[in-house]
Amino acid sequence: MDALEIARWQFGITTVYHFMMVPLTIGLGLVVAIIQTAWHRTGRPEYLRMTKFWGKLFLINFIMGVATGIVQEFQFGMAWSEYSRFVGDVFGAPLALEALLAFFVESTFLGLWIFGWKQLKPAIHLACLWVAVIGSVFSAYFIIVANSWMQHPVGVEMVDGRPVMTDAWAVFTNNTALVAVPHTLFGALAVAGGFLLGIAWYHLWRRRRDGVDTVGADGRVVPGESATIPGRDRGDHTVWIRSLRIGAVVAMISFAGTAVTGDLQGKLMFEQQPMKMAAAEAACHDGTGFSVLSIGNLGAQNCDDIVALIEVPGILSYLAKGDFTTEVKGVNTLLPEYKENYGTHLPDNPIYGERAGQEIDYLPVMEVTYWGFRMMIGFGGLAALAAFGALWLTRSGTVPESRWLMRLAVLGIMAPFGANAAGWIFTEMGRQPFVVAPNPDPNGIDQVFMFTAAAVSPGVSAGELLASLVTLTGVYAVLLVVEVKLLVKYVRGGVVSAMPELAHAPADENEDQAPADKGGNGKPADDVLAFAY
Amino acid sequence: MELLPTIWFIAIAVLWTGYLFLEGFDLGVGMLMKAFARNNTERRVLLNTIGPVWDGNEVWLLTAGGATFAAFPLWYASLFSALYLPLLVVLVALIFRAVAFEYRGKGDTDRWRARWDWAIALGSFFAAFGVGAALALTTTGLPLNANGDREGGPFAWFSGYAVLGGLAVVGFSLLHALAFLALKTDGDVRHRARRWFVRLLPVLLLPIAAWALTIQALDGKPWTWAAVLLAVTAAAAAWTLARAGAEGKAFVALGAFLVLGTTSIFGAVFPVVLPSTLDGAFDLTISNASSSDYTLGLMSIAAAFGLPLVIAYQAWTYWVFRRRVSAASIPDAHSFLPAVAAKAFTTKG
Numbered sequence: 045m046d047a048l049e050i051a052r053w054q055f056g057i058t059t060v061y062h063f064m065m066v067p068l069t070i071g072l073g074l075v076v077a078i079i080q081t082a083w084h085r086t087g088r089p090e091y092l093r094m095t096k097f098w099g100k101l102f103l104i105n106f107i108m109g110v111a112t113g114i115v116q117e118f119q120f121g122m123a124w125s126e127y128s129r130f131v132g133d134v135f136g137a138p139l140a141l142e143a144l145l146a147f148f149v150e151s152t153f154l155g156l157w158i159f160g161w162k163q164l165k166p167a168i169h170l171a172c173l174w175v176a177v178i179g180s181v182f183s184a185y186f187i188i189v190a191n192s193w194m195q196h197p198v199g200v201e202m203v204d205g206r207p208v209m210t211d212a213w214a215v216f217t218n219n220t221a222l223v224a225v226p227h228t229l230f231g232a233l234a235v236a237g238g239f240l241l242g243i244a245w246y247h248l249w250r251r252r253r254d255g256v257d258t259v260g261a262d263g264r265v266v267p268g269e270s271a272t273i274p275g276r277d278r279g280d281h282t283v284w285i286r287s288l289r290i291g292a293v294v295a296m297i298s299f300a301g302t303a304v305t306g307d308l309q310g311k312l313m314f315e316q317q318p319m320k321m322a323a324a325e326a327a328c329h330d331g332t333g334f335s336v337l338s339i340g341n342l343g344a345q346n347c348d349d350i351v352a353l354i355e356v357p358g359i360l361s362y363l364a365k366g367d368f369t370t371e372v373k374g375v376n377t378l379l380p381e382y383k384e385n386y387g388t389h390l391p392d393n394p395i396y397g398e399r400a401g402q403e404i405d406y407l408p409v410m411e412v413t414y415w416g417f418r419m420m421i422g423f424g425g426l427a428a429l430a431a432f433g434a435l436w437l438t439r440s441g442t443v444p445e446s447r448w449l450m451r452l453a454v455l456g457i458m459a460p461f462g463a464n465a466a467g468w469i470f471t472e473m474g475r476q477p478f479v480v481a482p483n484p485d486p487n488g489i490d491q492v493f494m495f496t497a498a499a500v501s502p503g504v505s506a507g508e509l510l511a512s513l514v515t516l517t518g519v520y521a522v523l524l525v526v527e528v529k530l531l532v533k534y535v536r537g538g539v540v541s542a543m544p545e546l547a548h549a550p551a552d553e554n555e556d557q558a559p560a561d562k563g564g565n566g567k568p569a570d571d572v573l574a575f576a577y
Numbered sequence: 578m579e580l581l582p583t584i585w586f587i588a589i590a591v592l593w594t595g596y597l598f599l600e601g602f603d604l605g606v607g608m609l610m611k612a613f614a615r616n617n618t619e620r621r622v623l624l625n626t627i628g629p630v631w632d633g634n635e636v637w638l639l640t641a642g643g644a645t646f647a648a649f650p651l652w653y654a655s656l657f658s659a660l661y662l663p664l665l666v667v668l669v670a671l672i673f674r675a676v677a678f679e680y681r682g683k684g685d686t687d688r689w690r691a692r693w694d695w696a697i698a699l700g701s702f703f704a705a706f707g708v709g710a711a712l713a714l715t716t717t718g719l720p721l722n723a724n725g726d727r728e729g730g731p732f733a734w735f736s737g738y739a740v741l742g743g744l745a746v747v748g749f750s751l752l753h754a755l756a757f758l759a760l761k762t763d764g765d766v767r768h769r770a771r772r773w774f775v776r777l778l779p780v781l782l783l784p785i786a787a788w789a790l791t792i793q794a795l796d797g798k799p800w801t802w803a804a805v806l807l808a809v810t811a812a813a814a815a816w817t818l819a820r821a822g823a824e825g826k827a828f829v830a831l832g833a834f835l836v837l838g839t840t841s842i843f844g845a846v847f848p849v850v851l852p853s854t855l856d857g858a859f860d861l862t863i864s865n866a867s868s869s870d871y872t873l874g875l876m877s878i879a880a881a882f883g884l885p886l887v888i889a890y891q892a893w894t895y896w897v898f899r900r901r902v903s904a905a906s907i908p909d910a911h912s913f914l915p916a917v918a919a920k921a922f923t924t925k926g
Contacts, residue, residue: 107679110632111672117642121657122664125726128657132650133868137876140643143636144883152633152891159629163897208869501658503726512665519669523676530683577624577682 046398048500050509051123054516056472058115060465061520065109067464070184070229071236072102073177075294077170084170090282093539093546097283098240100542103158104530108523110151115516117143123509126395127479127499134200134209135190138216142186150179184232185225192221194480195471196316197492207492220316223308230301231424231467233294234460238427240291241434243535245453247284248443257281257442265441274547275540283539285441292431295460299428302463306421307363313471314364316483319378319406320474323413325360326350327374334359338414347375347407375407382406385490386482390497399497408476416470423463430456581873582863585648586850588880590843592644593712596637597746598753598835599891603627603634605754607674607701608747610694613758613773617687618904619766620694624678625907626761629898631678633891635671638708647876651725651866652715652850659719659727660711660734667707674700705750706743713742716792716842718852721859728855738791745785749835752781756819756828763903767824774819774827782812782834789838792845801844808837 045053076098083091117139120128128136153176160169199214200207209215251257256268256276267281314321322328326338328347333355358368365372389403390396434453437444443453475481482493533541540546606627614620627634646653657664673696681693717738720728727733755777758770789805797805815830846852850866853859867873 103679104683107676110635111675114635114639114671115668117639117646118657118664118668121642121646121653122661123658125654125658128646128650128654129725132646132653133872136643136647136650136653136868137872140640140647140876141879141883143640143643144879144887147639148633148636148883148887149890151636152630152887152894155629155632156894156897160897203869209872209875212871212875501654501661501726502724503722503728504658504661505731508661508731511662515665515669519672523672526676526680530680534683577621577628577678 045506045510047504047506047509048397048399048497050506050513051500052496054123054509054513055119056469057513057517057520058112058119059472060469061524062109062112062116063464063468064461065105065112066184067228067232067235067461068105068239069102069109070177070180070232071234071294071298072098072105072239073173073180074233075236075240075290076102077173077177079290080170080173084166090279090286093279093283093543094287096542097539098287100534101239101243101531104527104534106154108527111523112520113147123501123504123512124479124499125501125503127494130206130494130499131193131480134197134207134215135193137209137212138186138190138193142183142190146179146183146186148179150176150183153179181229184228185221188224188228189216189218189221192218192224195224195475196220196312196483197480200492202492220309220312223305223312227302227305227309230298230305231460231464233298234302234424234427235464237291237293237295237298237431238457238460240287241295241431242291242454242457244284244288244291245434245438245443246450246535247538248281248288248438249445249447249450251276251281251284252442252445259440259442263440267441275538275543280539281442285438288434288438288443292435295431296428299424299431302424310363311366314372317475317481318373318484319375319382320408320413320471320481321364322373322375322378323408323410323474324417324470326352326410326414327360327372328376329374330371330377331374332359332361332369332371333357334363335414350410379406381484385484386493390495393498395498395502396495397497397500397502402497404477404495406477408474413470413474416466416473419466420463420470423459423466427456427459427463430459579864579867579870581870581877582648582867583848584877585644585867585873586843586847586863588877588884589641589644589648590839591884592637592641593843594836594839596634596641596708597749597839598832599634599637600631601705601746601750601753601835602757603631603754604701604705604746605750605752606758607697608705608751609698609754609758610701611698613755613769614766617690618907620690621682621907622762622766622902622904623758624681624697625902626758628678630891630894632675633894635675644876644880648868648873649850649861649863649866650868652861655719655721655725655727655861655866656711656715656851659721660714662731663707663710663734663739667704667711670700670703670707672700674704701750702747705746709742709744709746710739711742713738713745713788715851716788716846717795718854718860720855721851721853721861722855723859725859725861738788741784741788741791745788748781748783749785752778753831753835756815756824756831759819759824760828761901763901764905766904767901771819771822771824775816778812778816778819785838786812789841792842796845796849797841798845801841804837804841804844808834808841811837 076095079091079098080095083095153172156164156172157169157176160172164172193215196218197207198218199209199211201210202208248257254270256270258266258268260266265281267278269278270276310321325335327335328350333352335352336354336356338350338352360372361368361370364370383406387404389401390399392400394400437449443450477495477497478493479496479499480492480494482490484490606623610620610623614623642653677693677696677700681690681697684690714734714736717736720733722728752774755770755774759767759774762770786809789808793802793805811830811834815827815834818830819827848863849860850863851861
């Protein structure tokens with residue numbers, strides 16, 4: 045592997061990893077904020093328990109997103125200095141604004157929320173969480189604006205070979221970003237929905253297995269109370285069944301949201317990056333049909349080997365244009381167009397290193413684009429179907445006794461993560477060989493583009509890149525194990541693991557921390573920190 | 578002189594100063610986890626002084642980096658790629674440190690806590706050292722060619738200046754943390770921190786003073802020399818105030834030292850942002866490394882609105898958590914209560 049390939053692997057690994065944490069942060073943050081609002085308004089104890097429990101898991105995950113996020117900002121300069129020089133005038137601004145206007149807000153107000161349970165008035169404490177969550181949404185917006193400019197460069201003109209921003213409004217309202225932002229946010233909510241559903245299912249199942257909850261003659265659940273296990277009372281049942289239903293509803297709504305926004309995104313992408321979409325379909329020839337299953341050697345990068353076994357006529361046209369008859373251009377039509385517009389060989393320029401003068405392969409890696417696209421939709425749809433099934437199966441007020449269904453529900457947590465990762469890998473690898481894609485559509489600026497081969501840092505050796513790839517991958521692997529172990533531990537522990545006071549005086553829990561009671565425990569409001577460390 | 582690039586040079590100097598001021602003490606507190614705190618309760622005192630704020634402080638680093646990318650892309654690209662390995666160390670250090678803060682209290686064994694304590698202490702040290710080295714090198718120069726790329730291999734950045742800058746930020750952070758702990762804690766920790774502060778001030782400020790003086794000797798202007806003199810006065814004032822027991826004023830005086838010190842350094846190198854040690858013609862300056870006036874104008878509007886807001890709500894955070902933390906106010910670590918384990922315990926008992 046040369047420096048370019050190592051740098052690409054590193055960017056891919058660090059980004060996909062970071063984006064395991066981020067959707068859960070955004071989605072779960074929003075859900076916890078809504079639950080805490082419900083507690084604030086109703087004062088019902090189960091909402092406090094849900095806030096504490098899901099809030100604890102939220103924080104265990106949040107910190108990993110923070111820790112891995114810094115790498116993202118640094119590695120543009122470290123590994124991709126030519127890219128940074130080329131795009132800095134337009135790409136740096138959304139990154140800087142993300143830190144200044146969004147991440148500052150998120151970090152500061154989350155600190156207030158974690159430590160301010162007793163320091164702040166309940167309404168202000170709740171507001172801090174909302175402010176932090178809104179900060180995370182803005183953070184997503186700014187980052188996607190930056191990414192969308194790589195997908196669809198707008199608002200610039202070329203000066204001395206570099207794009208210079210001339211229209212900030214165009215950059216910050218890039219149509220690619222305006223559909224990608226809701227798509228990503230719904231994707232994040234889908235992760236949170238599956239997370240709530242799977243974990244709540246596990247706890248309901250455990251209550252049934254231990255004989256705490258039973259099902260009465262009328263087919264309805266009879267919640268019980270465990271004499272020996274702290275916190276496993278009737279309220280605990282309410283916590284889990286409500287969490288499960290919230291999770292299922294969130295999962296279904298967010299799948300619908302991703303489908304609608306994804307459709308809009310697809311239609312844009314057919315205009316903006318036709319090759320990416322042709323590669324997503326392994327569509328070699330022009331046509332109207334959507335391939336459900338194609339065989340042949342996708343990896344051979346030779347279109348003529350590929351046969352669509354099952355193809356639904358008209359669907360591809362619908363995805364691209366909204367009708368069932370328009371012929372969509374296939375790879376074999378697009379390749380000559382790309383060669384004509386952007387050249388057949390990389391220029392003889394030292395920034396291409398050893399690759400200068402090589403022939404350009406305009407076809408993205410079809411194995412990745414074809415299957416990435418289908419995994420995104422498949423995992424997303426599967427999670428939504430499962431959520432629908434879960435609501436049906438729990439209509440009695442608890443889950444069936446089946447251990448296998450429980451395992452499936454827990455395993456199902458992974459599906460939306462998979463959908464998110466597959467979607468990003470698809471869209472980023474589908475953009476290759478460009479790091480900034482040219483846009484042949486009438487609204488794009490066709491001559492603003494950059495080959496990935498020109499983007500890597502010329503002064504950085506392959507050895508340095510390999511050292512960082514190995515180091516970061518190793519560190520990330522270790523931390524993933526630690527994070528998952530901690531999550532599992534706190535999940536198994538149940539609400540009481542996040543709310544030890546339940547074990548001491550379960551009956552008083554709500555009086556202790558009722559929203560109206562500013563002090564809690566009868567102490568002055570600012571006497572003690574809510575010690576989180 | 579171009580107006581907007583000059584404004585952004587100042588803005589980035591402000592961001593770095595803000596970073597060193599705020600994260601300075603939390604990096605220092607992190608380093609003191611092993612050297613200063615004597616037992617688990619004291620470590621928790623230390624942690625909880627910075628608990629609500631360290632993450633917000635760290636965003637100053639991200640903002641400084643992001644603003645450099647947006648305002649001076651060529652500076653950002655050359656500096657970050659030339660310092661590839663040291664910045665990798667900074668990243669790994671910051672990752673472990675952040676995770677350690679959150680995860681330390683979530684395990685039940687001493688071994689678990691001890692491991693994360695080391696992660697905090699070493700992470701804080703290497704982050705401070707690496708950032709200091711990078712800042713020093715951007716003032717003294719790197720072997721950059723005409724394209725702004727590093728010549729001479731992965732370690733070509735290494736020089737005495739890198740070590741000096743690293744020690745400068747480590748030393749300052751430790752001292753700043755002692756001033757902060759004297760201000761934010763009570764009981765034994767408070768008094769010990771103040772004693773250490775008085776005793777160690779001359780040693781801990783030596784490297785940062787040496788860096789500032791070196792820069793003055795290389796590029797000093799009359800007004801930046803004056804800033805250095807004022808900085809030394811502020812340090813002396815901090816020492817006197819701490820001895821007299823005025824912890825708040827000592828903290829402010831040390832803050833003034835930092836602001837004057839970074840002002841003298843950034844002021845001296847202006848308008849060069851990253852000199853090339855190979856050829857003065859390859860120096861990156863505010864003119865040849867900056868973004869277009871359009872981008873800088875846009876960023877100026879955002880910063881004029883955003884930065885005061887950040888300072889306001891971060892100040893409010895410090896106000897909310899203004900009470901001193903003491904060993905007495907640290908509750909017992911509530912042992913983790915998993916439902917399953919509790920059940921096993923009960924059935925056995």
